[in-house]
Amino acid sequence: MISRRLLLSVAALSALMALSAAPASAETLKVVASFTVLADVVKQVGGDHVHVTSLVGPNGDPHEFEPSPADAKNLKAAEVTFVSGEGLEGWMDRLITASGYKGKPVTVSEGISTRTMEEDGKTITDPHVWNSPVNVKVWVANIEKALSSADPADAAAFKANAEKYTRKLDELNAYAHSKFDAIADDRRKVLTSHDAFGYFGREYKVSFLAPLGLSTESEASAADVAKLIDQIKSEHVKAYFFENSNDPRLVKQVAKATGAEPGGELYVESLSDAKGPAPTYEKMFRYNVDQLATAMAKSS
Template identity: 70%
Template structure:
């Protein structure tokens, strides 16, 4: 009789646990673009449902919000943006959606750098191209989730700690690939000035015809100046980006003799069947492409 009672108690406890798990809160989360969306999923795990605004291979500078975006935003428990001027369309979307909360700015607290836009200094918003910066994103997202669902705080903390370890591994991986390349050979041409934080972290010089955003157009004088600089500094490799038009950088490469190193994923993840469907895969892919191209350039010049 005692045995049956014990088994019954265990069964009841299991049912209660399952009932509690089934009724656990699932946060509705909206993120501005795919890179941020993946980090939000990593921190939230099964306790969040993430809907992303700018799609895979999309340009976060030039995106035009849709009615579905407004609907998702209004229903969200947590809205996360990168900030620093990246999502210029977000204020318009918020005001038209009826969303009454305050978006979480994932980049708050990052040691930012400045860049030139139309001759004026502005804050560089492309912080995610350094996994050191993404660690700050993780902390800010964990804090936001904890505020929205305190009961799941320990789960969010564990997810954040595990993913932070992955980010530290990514940083170490980049250094292992790039450190052997001589400093003077770490020079690359890209479509626009998006790799500033990567360059600062790993000692790579990136040259680009466009500055902060892909929305602007490079003047003939700026292009001519860049071509002269590329020739002077001996830049031999260029890359185009999955989220914007490659024609300008290809024209500059043609004028300088730079050879294509392929496509990089910098402002948007690829689709699921592509080479960069997560931030971890995107970063490793970019590091491999850049390091291999610079290493080959170095060998060719020896």
């Protein structure tokens, strides 16, 4: 009778042979992304081959972010780091210096046709490129290239993931057009907390009025607020939205003075937590489109 020990030895040998026959795969890449929206897109392209840490957490403001020692530790350990760029992450250079990180962050917004605006007498590039899925397709191409360079063994997987996600972004763009194209041009106007929907507005011909500029760190003067109130009244803007990542008090003050009705909360530069309505970029974008389209339809 075959002994129990012999059976165990045979089983162990079979397991070792199976492991040796399996194709070798690269280790999971340690990746850092500057904020949640970008982190999710990196996950979509990287799949199981990446472990992504977002420096700014859910519902966090990437403009006013204050890095912690834990953030410095995560950055130093990263094999690849991604930022959106265009002035969004003003704190990143300081964090790189403090952490001792030796790499160079990949700027995923390179190649996007950016928009500029005048703010406090200066011409500023709008960093909120992700609010158009057309721009996120550029992100995806840049992310795929960087991940494939860092992990050539898994380049085919990154390419397949990127192609699949790009098709999803095309679907999101078509979905938004189907919603807004049916609304009269003069009704595509809303009030928001700060000027973060420029690319969304450019793509879908929606006008966003905001008391704050491109950064939530800016402050609106009394004269600017008064001018905005007059504009909202004259253009008959009917709905206002506040944002998950910043203080809603100013936009509520403007809305009260104009009679604009609340349309709800938008996710502009930060995802929600897992239990919220916008835990991924895809869900965030669809949620925002639905909220905005519903409010505009009511005012028509």
